Amino acid sequence: MATRRGRRRALRRRAWPTGAALLFILALNWDTVWPYVVGVTLVALLGGTAWWLRTTHRTTVAGHRAWQAEEENKARERSMSEVDAMTWQRFERYVAELCRRDGCTQVIVSGKSGDLGADVIGLMPDGRRLVVQCKHYAPHRTVSSGDMQKFLGTAKAEHGADVAIFVTTATFTRAAQALATKHDILALHRNLLGAWVRGSTLQSLIPLNGAGSGGPPRGRRARSQAFRR
Known part of the structure; x- marks a missing residue:
């Protein structure tokens, strides 16, 4: 440490005379060199201003995107709060209403057990x-791969589905999500359901084939009104 400090002090002592000499030479030749000095100074100022503007723009854009995403999440949750309060029977009818809203026809709700998915x-x-x-389901729960396998086994074999959709107010496990993607089942987890509720069409969601954007926001407690069917 002592050696490093000594070196730094020595460099500083040598720098002062050198700097003073440069300033003296600059003063003697000011009439010749002042355009260059001014030019270098302007270039440095312009470069610094451009860097500051670019950095500020990036920060502003990133902040706006984060704010926009947060607002979308809040709006989605406000919409989903009404869905959470539904009974499972009302939820099925509501999903049927969304299908009709998006142009589906001959929409029927089974409303009974033994419907084979x-x-x-x-x-x-x-x-x-x-x-x-x-x-x-309550928002904190997950749909297992076993549930997805059952639906996969019946949707096409028993019901001849061309378009198979598994929709939940909760989320899917990774295994369930992977299974849905592999077999072209649209896995509408809570976030995608929220987008559907807020106006995204079913046709725009189908190409996702289960590849959604995550589950509910962290830190949310399960709402007491949401029950498993």
Whole structure:
């Protein structure tokens, strides 16, 4: 440490005379060098200003995007609070209403046990057969791969689904999500359901094939009104 400090002091002592000499030479030749000095100074100022503007712009854009995402999450949760308060029967009817809103026809709600995973059945606007499995769970819960396997085994084999959708007020486990993506089942977890509720069309969600954007915001407690069917 002592050696390093000594070196720094020695460099400072040498720097002062050198700097003074440069300033003296600059003063003697000011009439010749002043355009260059002014030019270098202006370039440095312009470069510093450009860097500051770019950094400020990036920070502002990032902050706006974060704010926008947070507002969208809040709006989604405000919409989902009404869905959470529904009974599982009302939830199935509501999903059927969303299908009709997006142009589906001949939409039927089974409303009974033993439906073999077909809670809602109908036709897409282009005539393809639609089969929907609904799970009204508390937000903190997850749909297992076992539930997804059961739906996979019945949606096409038993009901001849061209479009198979598993929709839940909760989230899917990674295994369930992977299974849905592999077999072209649209896994509408809580966030995607929130987007559907807020106006995204079913046709715009179907190409996702289960590849959504995550679960509910962290730190949310399960709402007491949400029950497993």
